[in-house]
Amino acid sequence: MLIALAATALAAAGLIAYRSTGKAPSAKAIAAAALPAMAAELARAPSGFVLLAGDSHAAALHLPCNSVNVAVKGLKAHDVRSQLSRLPIPTEPSRVLLVVGSNDILRKHEPLRRVDDWAAEMQRTIALFRQVVVTAIPPLGGEAIGQFDPEAVRIYSQRLKAMCSSGGCLYVDPWRALRSKLFGEARSSVMADGLHPADYSAPAHELAEILCSKPAPEGVESVMAD
Structure with a gap:
């Protein structure tokens, strides 16, 4: 599968960066080091392939159709846009999946004051492609709530939903079954x-029904953000 090659490239890029600096590389450094391998993979991608991009949630998804996964653990919204802008994509993907946001909602970054900036970055990334599927931000487990803001999960997801309702992308929430009564917190x-x-x-199964199907996705899937 093409998806497995992307994971191998990322692992190799991280190891090389670690050996050269003696410290764990940043997500941006790993993404930059992996660009040549990702570009080679995209050059081999068949017509109709699906492109997956974003953070560790996107990296963990495996689809039963031809796909190239360029997601990197730790990337923020502006990192994803920069990465995709730099990648040569000779064959246009049939769909692009974006899973972005978990790394943008650290409390120390005051995410509730940066919603507009984040939404603008996402809008610019979505505009790079014709068929884009974006997911809501997954919920947070209890041990993460001290560092990450569950209210930002809800508000950022609502902004994505509103953005897609105006056209240009399809919004889905494949994480619904994980959520507690509070949208941003996991069961x-x-x-x-x-x-x-x-x-x-x-x-992954829910997303595959959208991303791997032959007809282009139309409309917007709604989600209740309590």
Whole structure:
């Protein structure tokens, strides 16, 4: 699968960066080091492939159709836009999946004061492609709430929903089953850690029905953000 090659390229890029500097590389450094391998993979991508981009949530998704996954753990919205702007994509993907936002809602960055800037970055990224699917931000486990803002999960997701309702993208929430009564907080026992679900298979299956289908997605899937 093309998707496996992307993961190998990222692992190699991280190892090279670590050996050259003696410290763990940043997400941006890993993404930059992996650009040549990603470009080579995109050059081989068949017509109709799906492009996955974003953070560690996107990186964890596996689709049953031809796909290239260029997601990198730790990337923020502006990093994803920069990465995609630099990548040569000779064959236009049939769809592009964006899973972005978890790394933008650290409390220390005051995410509720930066909603407009974040939404503008997402809008610019969406404009790079014709068929874009964006997901809501996944909920947070209890151990992450001290560092990450669950209210920002709700508000940022609402902005994505409003953005897509105006056209240009399809908004979906494949993380619904993980959420508690509070949109930004996860139910107990469904997360591997504070940020990542224990099982990505159900979200991946739901997304595959949209991304791997032949007809282009139309309309907007709604989600209640309590």
